[in-house]
């Protein structure tokens with residue numbers, strides 16, 4: 001009997017792996033027809049259906065487009081080439097202009113393409129993700145948020161404000177798409193390292209969701225960027241022509257009531273949508289994570305996504321030293337920044353140390369084991385610090401007899417580095433240039449043969465240091481990673497000094513996709529660890545020896561397929577997977593690891609023009 005069931009199941013899996021639902025439109029370039037309920041200019045003005053000059057003549061006849069377009073039909077490839085050429089002309093014509101002017105001009109040309117023709121936009125984005133990620137994502141997205149009220153032309157996403165209390169359950173039905181899979185929400189209170197940008201922070205959910213489409217192949221019709229506008233405490237913005245609420249931020253129960261109502265409304269309309277919280281100030285990042293994580297399928301990217309990426313980098317740093325992974329427990333790690341990202345990293349790194357093979361023997365790695373030195377704006381955090389947040393207190397140094405470096409509460413970064421001689425210096429402080437020459441020169445004395453410097457703050461202006469500074473002051477044996485992209489550095493003997501990018505974009509798309517495809521009830525620590533381990537194991541020993549800790553952004557779809565599969569499998573292992581409309585969780589359970597990766601990759605949406613058929 002069970003044999004029949006197993007045979008049925010494997011036939012089902014073969015079917016799943018050999019077909020792709022037209023709506024998700026996997027990697028294939030052939031797409032079934034798409035029913036459109038519009039005609040004429042309404043189609044040309046809808047970026048989802050618009051093909052510009054690529055509408056074939058038969059379609060122009062069918063859809064009432066004849067005469068509304070120049071007569072020559074262009075191919076997708078010609079349109080693609082034309083866009084790339086105009087992008088390159090823009091690069092050429094803006095040579096010598098300030099970086100911010102050039103970046104904003106590039107953002108505008110991409111944004112205009114998005115607003116006109118989504119298929120072409122997402123194809124150029126997917127094919128050129130390494131070049132375009134710095135425009136639609138960090139660092140340019142930071143500049144876009146800072147100037148959002150002035151740049152605003154067409155709305156993207158939804159806005160729920162403090163004035164909408166009691167209305168959200170009906171407002172959510174104003175969103176035109178029937179199905180939403182992925183939501184990124186912010187309250188704009190800590191946008192990258194730029195602080196409180198109020199409603200202008202909407203640029204971040206938009207940018208993150210573009211990365212979801214490019215990396216995870218989420219269908220752009222099923223993503224929803226959201227801004228919770230609860231005011232801003234940014235005085236300059238309040239005085240400016242801000243397009244959001246001009247009032248101080250809601251606090252306490254009033255604030256939580258808005259977020260509660262929003263979460264209930266989303267869940268009522270799309271119970272299986274994944275909600276990613278992004279760029280909330282620390283107190284609300286932790287509070288909302290704790291409040292919602294077991295009730296909804298949600299995660300906080302800054303706390304949890306960043307932690308996984310940093311952990312992958314930290315494990316890479318151990319391998320770069322030629323040491324076994326188990327030696328991770330002996331690494332001395334200085335973390336600068338004890339905010340939502342820093343504490344997220346510390347928690348995950350500590351947890352990973354406790355899980356290292358051979359380290360769970362009683363007494364070997366108990367709570368007293370502390371390989372971390374954590375600094376915030378007031379310097380080194382020790383147990384003598386008053387009013388210490390319990391989340392931070394776990395990592396405060398005791399400065400009793402067992403700690404020999406003779407450091408004190410509030411010690412400066414340079415003092416700490418000189419005394420501790422850490423293997424890793426990791427910045428999530430939002431303070432540009434804080435790893436100055438003195439600090440980096442002190443890292444030369446690190447106990448590691450290849451000291452690791454992670455300047456993870458965004459955007460570029462907030463990076464704790466540059467790769468040039470690291471290879472110059474720490475030495476050419478150093479390894480480097482940053483949150484925003486930098487160029488590689490040429491070292492003295494012509495070797496490359498790698499400027500790795502350590503950004504949560506390596507993980508959040510796979511976390512969201514894995515949770516979505518498995519139909520996870522919620523996102524567990526096990527699923528997040530699976531994501532981090534998958535990323536850590538992606539890089540080969542050969543690459544690590546050269547100083548490459550993270551794969552190229554160009555491989556982001558492949559990486560995301562692997563991460564998504566790892567997350568989905570972890571959901572199955574923990575009995576959290578409820579499946580999705582075309583996948584029973586039992587099918588997922590019987591797939592091999594490589595079949596799961598294949599399945600996830602095939603579910604990714606890929607932009608091609610579909611033949612359009614009018615329903616009238």
Ligand SMILES: NC(=O)C1=CN([C@@H]2O[C@H](COP(=O)(O)OP(=O)(O)OC[C@H]3O[C@@H](n4cnc5c(N)ncnc54)[C@H](O)[C@@H]3O)[C@@H](O)[C@H]2O)C=CC1
Pocket residue numbers: 190191192193194281282301302306309336337338339340341342375376377378379427428429430431434456457458459462482483484502503504505
């Ligand atoms: N690379 C990546 O994937 C990610 C990077 N980030 C970046 O990390 C930075 C921090 O983010 P959050 O932790 O959410 O912010 P946060 O505001 O919660 O925390 C900032 C922390 O830095 C500390 N700090 C401020 N000035 C300092 C100084 N002079 N010396 C030492 N510490 C100082 C603060 O006391 C606080 O503990 C931002 O720039 C953000 O863009 C955040 C998430 C992901």
Ligand SMILES: CC(=O)C(=O)O
Pocket residue numbers: 138191192193279301302457458483503504505
């Ligand atoms: C990358 C990111 O999530 C941040 O800087 O906040």
Ligand SMILES: [Mg+2]
Pocket residue numbers: 192278279301302
């Ligand atoms: Mg963020």
